[in-house]
Amino acid sequence: MNEIVLFSPIGGTDPISEYNLHEGAMLHICRHYGVTKVYMYMSGEILEKHKKDNRYVKAVEKLAERQNRKIDCKVIERPDLEEVQNFDFFYEEYQKILKDIISELDETDRFLLNVSSGTPAMKSAVLIMHTLGEFNSTAIQVKTPEKGMNNHTHNDEYDVDTYWGLCAENEIEDDGVGRCVEVNLPSLIKIRYSEIIKNHVKKCNYAAALDVLENAKTLFSGNQYEEYHALLEMANMRLHLDYNHAKKIATEKGLECFSIVDGSKIKIFEYALAIDVKRMNENYADFIRALTPLFLNLMELMLEKQCNIKISKYYTDDNVKWDMEKLVNTEVFNILINKWENFGNKNSTPYVQSVHILEVIINLSDVSLKVKECAKKLRKIEESIRNLAAHNIVSITDEDIKKKTDMSSKQIMDLIKEAFTYTAINVKTHAWNDYSRMNESIIGKIDLL
Template sequence: MNQTILFTPVGGTDPISLNNYHDGSILHICRFYKPDKVILYMSKEMLDFQEKDDRYRYCLDRLAKMQDRPMIYEIIERRELTKVHEFDYFYEDFRKVISHIYETMDDSDTLLLNVSSGTPAMKSGLLVLQTLGEFPAKVIQVATPVGKLNEQVHEGYDVETLWELDEDNQEGAQNRCKEIQCPTLSKIKKEEIIKKHILVYDYQAALDVADSLPAEQTVQYRDLIYQAARRVLLDFVNVDKTIQKTNFQCLPVRYSSQRKYFEYALTIDIRLKRGEYVDFIRSITPIVVDLFEMILKKQCGIIVDDYCDQYKRAGQWKRMWSAKKLNGTEVGKVLNSHYQKMEKRFEAKDVYSEHLKILTDHFSSDTRLKQLMEDLRNVESNIRNLAAHEIVSVTDETIKNLTGFYGRDIMSKIKELFGYTEISIRKGYWDSYDEMNRKILEQMSNE
């Protein structure tokens, strides 16, 4: 219907102030917002005035005629209402009345609420309803022409004379209306929940809550949360797209061939910070294999792919050691010799961290590097299978008892191993998720 509807209590300075000859709040809102319908909520005292001289409808009729437009009125009578200071009454009654108004509206209609007319209890009742966020509306406040409280004078009220004297009827009269933004209790609560999810790196949960709010309320920060949610999933295609929108570069390692390893390591760190120890342990093996391989290349000049064949499994390309490519090479001799000493046979199958460690032990002279690789290899073998194949509680103490290291110690070794690869990482890079969180929270504060 595309209608504008004004719901308003009627106050002591409506429709025109006898004290200063200016519009009261109701008339002033109608003057500048031009509602199609005005719903007047009247206590016993205001009904008495209305029945005495029809002052409210008289002034609204004169305004409608002046503006050459139709305007209809509805009066909600509360003749029994004499205790106009009781907040509880108005909150409950306004809730019922406005709920009924909404039943008559469609999505194209606009509701205006006047919070400048009526008693303090009436104004508070409307503001609390808006804070609860049940009924979307424009909340209008009207400043007094003198910049301070109006005095209410009723003796000798001549509505026809006051209309002629009303200074707001003059061309160029000042618009004293102001739309006030009432952050709803629901919005405040949801944004606090969003912040808590962000601080524990649960970006998908934060995004789900953000998407339950109107889009215009999250425009400052929603894309940043989405960017974080895709980042933690290592979805670099969508991360790169969102960076173009947010203009916030969250990835400290930019080269596509390197960033996946570093970003994966950051997700391991997040699992540790969140106390997700089972997922933390399960996620160690892939990064250990990748780190060992990069280290073997950087420190020893050995490229593992040179000794492997490719094969397809479940629609994905995999690799395995190639007996043919290893034959006659130093790499093949080292691997075969190691297993022969243990009275075992080296099988040219999938590439495991154990194989890469054997090669590094042989070709590198760096004792610190060897110790780090030994520690992480032991962690992987001692606890990974337990977490992967058994229903078991894994805590930080469990990790310490089985490996000799707490989770933070393991993560520290992973970080140190990166220093042996060709990926250039500054110390501050490891805090990039916290930096991203600060950016999101800053944008939420800047709404």
Template sequence: MKVLFSCVGTTDPIRGMHDGAMLHIMRHYRPDAVVMYVSPEMKAHDAKDNRYALAFESIQQRYPDYHPEIHRIDGDAVDVSEFDSFYEPFQKIVKDWSAQYPDAEILLNLSSGSTQMKMTMALLAMDLRYRTKGIQVKNFEQRSGTSERSSEDNYDIHAEIELNEDDDDASPNRCSEPDLFLIRRNEERQRVKAMLDQYDYKALEAMRDAIPADCRKLVRHLAHRSDYDFAQAEQLAENLPVPFCLFPMRPCKSWATKRAYREESEYLLCLELMQKTGALTNFVLRLNPLVLRLQQAYLKQICSFDCGQITIRKGSHVLISRDKIRALHPALETYLDQHFNIFRDNTDISIVFCNALLAYLGKADTEEGRLFTALEKLNQSQRNAAAHTLNNTTEQDIYDLIGFGSKKLVEKLEALIQEIYADLCDPKLFRIYDTCNEYIYQRL
């Protein structure tokens, strides 16, 4: 859909037997709707001869299959040289039409009206929040116009229509789209795309005026979601008009399982953004709690071993209970004492302990067991290095320790979540940030 927003001046609707800018844009762009802003001065001229309605009627007769909606706005700005009189009302017009028709392209007539009106249209043509395009129409004389203006007392709209040379199919198209506006809009687009490519949604949120209006709430959602502010992200996701599900997931009857899956999968998504943007030190440091959660979920869902049966909770700590192990799994107590050379009671459950459980259950040599072993090694080595040195974790560090890079590690963790939560996990979730980025790219 195309909407033309146009002021009318002393060259409209027809002057010197040629289209004024508004009529010429209609002729060559065929907008579905025309929003015409008429100042009190132009309204007075129109009252004498009904010039605008006659001009619209003439172009519809010339093109019988063309029937645009005409929306007239009678302005109240008497002094059309006052810039501040136009910016807010013109912006509101563009904003309202953009909200009503988000996919519409709004054509802005840069050649009609006072200088201040044209300047306002030019600013709106460069505003990335809206799908606008500035259209300039060259004077048919290719210089400052010498023919009488439509504000003259002897202006004859009927003669202008009858003798309009632009009705000839061979007449030139005098419309152009100034490169300056395209360059400025493309620069703004590139700034936004750079932020999207870096998944820097907080910075993007601060560039609010550069974001299309129908994407701002989505950007706010992503800013909170990428910061693991899940409650706020979920609230912002309500009624977001995007053509895809922001939280793709299969149906689940167990609220506890659903909550665990969402917490772990969303945390992994945050880690994935760190990996993609090269924040590998933070990536490794923040990996530990997820690994521990996934180990316990794997033990429960795949190995049918509930760590909750052998632990006790004290405040925020989950502690291993020798008494519970002895009562439920006496052979396990013996194994753990051998494995750890007497393991300590009432210590925090850890990656090392869960890996011992996996070994006891015969899972150490499975693909998942080897992954957890690699993660234990990464955790011990890189967490110690990050905590006690000034060095950052590099891609080579990760590869040297576990035999594959950070991207492959994220892929393995995604596959692990899909295995643990096979009934719940929709793989589309792991592309949700890229899906959102692609959607915002399109809206630009």
């Protein structure tokens, strides 16, 4: 409908001040914002004046005539209202009234709130309604002409025609906003949602943060929503190992939160970071399930770094099974066949397992003792707990992990970090804090929006 709707309590200086001959806040907003409909909230005292000379409606009609347009006036009468300083009353009263008004508007309309007219309790209640952010509104404060307190003295008789003819704004009218100032207080609900989003980010629960953002979409401007969404989507992509898209968004947003960017190295490092997030969030079942592929890849990289053997060249194209044609008559094959006599017989093609890689590592003289010990520990952990989450519907705690492996989940993560030092991936200590740095950057960006 493209209407501009104003809700305004009516105060002592409305519609035109008898003291300084400047129009009050209600009329001033109507003048400068092109208001098409105004709801005038009148207490008992104000209503008496309205019924005596129709001053408020008549002033608005004269403004509409001057501007060659129509302004629809709606009077909300409260003849029995005398306790005009009761904030609690107005808070509940305005909440009902504003919801009724909003229900009649559509997305093309603009809703304005006058926070300068009426008693202090009235003005405070209107401002609270705006800052709570339960609906989309613009709160407008109108500065006094003298930039001080208004004088509310008045005569018993009020001649609208006379005061309209003397109204200062009719002499100084321009295309600007006059004495109107939009109150840019952030919505309390918007702040609350932002804090919930930030708390989810701190816990790396980006999917939940995205859900909260979607539920609060109407509270944010289009640009704010897009920025929020891009940042959270980037983090969520990273956690789900879609790091190429995540890196692209991070670069666009000016975030430096990827310590490892090399394509051949980023995959395993990002995987290790992701399972560390599971650990920190006490999602121990998923943490355990994720260890086997990580341990296998780490042992492969350890072997490649220590002995220059790229073991995956002996795998099938899908990297699932050993390729016996490539493997036979190699040093690796001799180690494996020496350990398992039936390894790779004609009846079966063995799947690649970390126990195979470990056997190669511990039987090669070029591998240092500390590397062999690290690989053995990795394999022992996998063997001890791989069935704990895979075949049991149970709650898994850090204490359960420690009972099975003699190591806490943090100690297991420390062992993983040690294993990385035996690979060609140069992981600096600060890199393990990539998610914390990313989260801080996201929260910093949110605070600036």
